[in-house]
Amino acid sequence: MPLLARMLPSPLVIDVRPGAVASLGDLLADHRIAAEGRVAVAVGPGQGDGIAAELSMPDAEIFRVPAGTHAAAVELGQRLRAASYEAVAGIGGGQTIDATKFAAHMAGIPMVAVTTSLSHDGICSPISTLRHEAGTGSYGVAMPVAVVVDLDRVRAAPGSLATAGIGDVVADLCAVADWELAAADLGERVDGLAVAMARTAANAVLYQPGQCRSDEFLTVLAESLILSGMAMAVAGSSRPGSGSEHEIMHAVNQLFPGSGSHGELAGVGTVFATYLRGDLEQAGIIAACLERHELPSTPGELGLSDAQFAAAVSFAPQTRPGRYTILERLDLTEAEVASRIADFAKALSG
Ligand SMILES: [Zn+2]
16 A cells, blocks of 8 residues: 655653753763763753753753854854754753754754743744844754653742743744635635644634633643744744734834734734734633733734834835735835724724
């Protein structure tokens, strides 16, 4: 019988639980990952140092990743390559994971992602998002060979960044709707498996009733972010996780840098783009979810005026040429966007 199936890239190990980081040493001793045990550990400026000190890995060299920039990632990649490491573990938040993922890909070695915050869906994706001199770039890289999420560390992470990934995973609903719009209007091919993974992940978070810092909720969030990242690997593009809401996010980042984290901006973009798509009920459900978890759901909560947000929404299609979404379909002028934003505020509060 012919093999009528596709093979999916996926990590060898997914470990989501309280205290998971304690088994990192054993994981790195897995001979499939590092045959001779020459592993490096890259830590971020947050909890990374503390975790590295607790690991019983005396032979592992520790590298510090100062920022989620392309320059920091390239420097780490050069050092990993020069010293012929077999594998690298990146320990930290989203920026540290992204920089280490890029560096590992550059050095041609496997990467273990040990995440201390659930800030975006890059935990397990084959994409690395890094800042550079002209903005932010998304780079295709190898997927992590293992993903460890320590729920105790996530709970201990400061502020809303720890769970801002809620915004990035509910964004999948918007991204998938945009993809289906592109299929209807332009005949773009939609990947049903990628859609199933992305939409199921988003709905799991949207309808999980637990408190934000409970093990139950954090487990669903972590697993959904992992599935959301894998949906992009299945699709071979960021389509299932990035539509009009990410275009708005990129525009805000370019025009008004520092207005919010990736997950926060994706969440606000999702609520507004869902409203633009004419689905007020769904926009309200998503806004309520963000508010319940103390994340911004309106431009004002990001510190943006309506005029600034209107400028960003009008600029948004230029951030991702070739990606067809509700923004490209409507093709609104800045004045039309401003009037939709005014209606949106009234509709949500009513
Ligand atoms: Zn994202």
